[in-house]
Amino acid sequence: MEQLKRMAVFATVVERGSMVGAAEVLGMTASAVSQQIRKLEEETQVSLLHRTTRKLTLTEAGAVFYKSCAQVLALAQQAEQRLAELRDAPVGELRIAAPVGFSTGMLTEALAPLLEAHPGLSLQLFFHDEQIDLVEQRIDLAIRVGRQEDSSLVARHLADWPAVLCCAPAYLARSGPIRRPEQLLALDWISLNGERQQHQLTFTGPDGEQQRLRLECRVGCNNILGVRSFTLSGMGLSLQPEPEVREELASGRLLALLPEWQLPPVGLYIVTPRRDALPAKVRYAIEALRHGLSRRG
Known part of the structure; x- marks a missing residue:
């Protein structure tokens, strides 16, 4: 030297x-x-x-x-x-990991203005519902759902999305009206593999009454799009982030169940590896995601 x-x-x-x-x-x-x-x-x-x-x-x-x-x-x-x-300035390759549900267009809407404004920036997206090692995979930032407990990462709260219990009209026609949470125990539950918090649900009624249920999974999938597909095909019930199924609910392809009973919201976080200083591309991306995704909640 x-x-x-x-x-x-x-x-x-x-x-x-x-x-x-x-x-x-x-x-x-x-x-x-x-x-x-x-x-x-x-x-x-x-x-x-x-x-x-x-x-x-x-x-x-x-x-x-x-x-x-x-x-x-x-x-x-x-x-x-x-x-x-x-x-x-945001230049170079930006590597983002996100749950599979975000592959349907939400990240496109959030990040397209950033790419248009900064031609020196390129983007690589990785969609997994399983958590991956950010350092090993050289991920600059990840979007994750639920409480973050990994102390090797920095988590920034992005938004709380409403959770909606839903099914297809055909399934509801077979099961009959669903008016109380305890009726769910006799129905077919579709969920992500390993998501125990989705098997144990706490419902809060309009008068403050709480019902805690442990639901047995009949169909498990390793990503949320699979869960949604089985739900849309009339195979059972599932819990979905409301912004991801907003169009299906509006069109009637999915029906929201027990709307008067509230479920805990889905916490959305941006996580990054611990660093003394974030590159500009990561700082700009965090702001773009915060602006684009928080509006959907």
């Missing part, structure tokens, strides 16, 4: 034409600059500069060496500029 520093000092001396001029640029004293050049010549065992009382000139070896030093200095300046761009 000391050798690289001396090469940079040497290149600056040549470009400025004097030790004094280089010292002003580098924030060093002229004697310190001279000492760095002398050590460089001692290490290389080559004379790099002709010194007179009036000016400095390059030796033949110095002229050849200067070209390499100038290239090193230019690369260092480019690297520094690149870091500044990454810090101050």
